[in-house]
Amino acid sequence: MKIWLDGALRDAEGARVSVFDHGLTVGDGVFETIKAERGRPFALTRHLERLATSARGLGLPAPDLDEVQRGCAAVLEANPMPLGRLRITYTGGVSPLGSDRGEAGPTLVVALSETGRRPDTTAAVTVPWTRNEHGALAGLKTTSYGENVVALARAREQGASEALFANTAGALCEGTGSNVFVVLNGELHTPPLASGCLAGITRALTIAWAGAKETDLPLAALESAEEIFLTSTLRDVQAVTRIDGRQLADGPGPVTAEAMRIFEREAAADFDPR
DSSP: OEEEEEEEEEEGGOOOOOOTBHHHHSEEEEEEEEEETEEETTTTHHHHHHHHHHHHTTOOOOOOOHHHHHHHHHHHHHOOOEEEEEEEEOOOOOOOSSSSSSSSOOEEEEEEEEEOOOOEEEEEEEEEEEEEETTTTOOBBBBBOOHHHHHOOOHTTTOEEEEEEETTTSBOOOEEEEEEEEEEEEEEEEGGGGOOOOOEEEEEHHHHHHHOOOOOOOOTHHHHHHHEEEEETTTEEEEEEOOOOOOOOSSSHHHHHHHHHHHHHHHHHHHSSO
């Protein structure tokens, strides 16, 4: 396995980041996960734009997107596989043991791991913790993922693959690594970015392609939704057939199935949709 680290390809065994890297010590970093099919990264332009937005929001120096692209291309060429998870990580670099950043400059890592196609259906749970829609990190894709680790572990304990959060106002927000869509009275809705949810790439494409409405919804909307689905880079569109203890269906409902068909068709037609 070859990994891109700070400007060069390296063997995985030789790719080392300092124990003083700010991404490790305080979670001072941003990242992107990109689906790669047979060496082709999906929606790369959108992912690079969001990487830059997250870095700016965290106060990191602007990433050199040309170098990021070179790293992605080199890693994909060096590690051929049918379906991969391409991960870009960009951190504050070597810094003091505290919240202040050092002067060494950022660290850039691009890595790839093989993955499989997700199942069409899954289960999700709600959790008692909330997203802070007013926080400094709201809407940024940062490496500060501790609360997601805790929530996802809760979901796994209950036989689910995702945990869904409300925000501090009690409104439906997002999952640990996904955006959520619900069907109410036959209409497709998803929480607005003001809820504190991540501006998901797959979310934005699904809104554009399937015609979803951005709507403030209470968390309790999950209890009455006719259909629920999740979107993310590696899920694409995935139906939720069980939420907490409520069974919705055995398979994707009609609105979800149509969204799945539309996404698959449009993504196949344009691998880098702008």
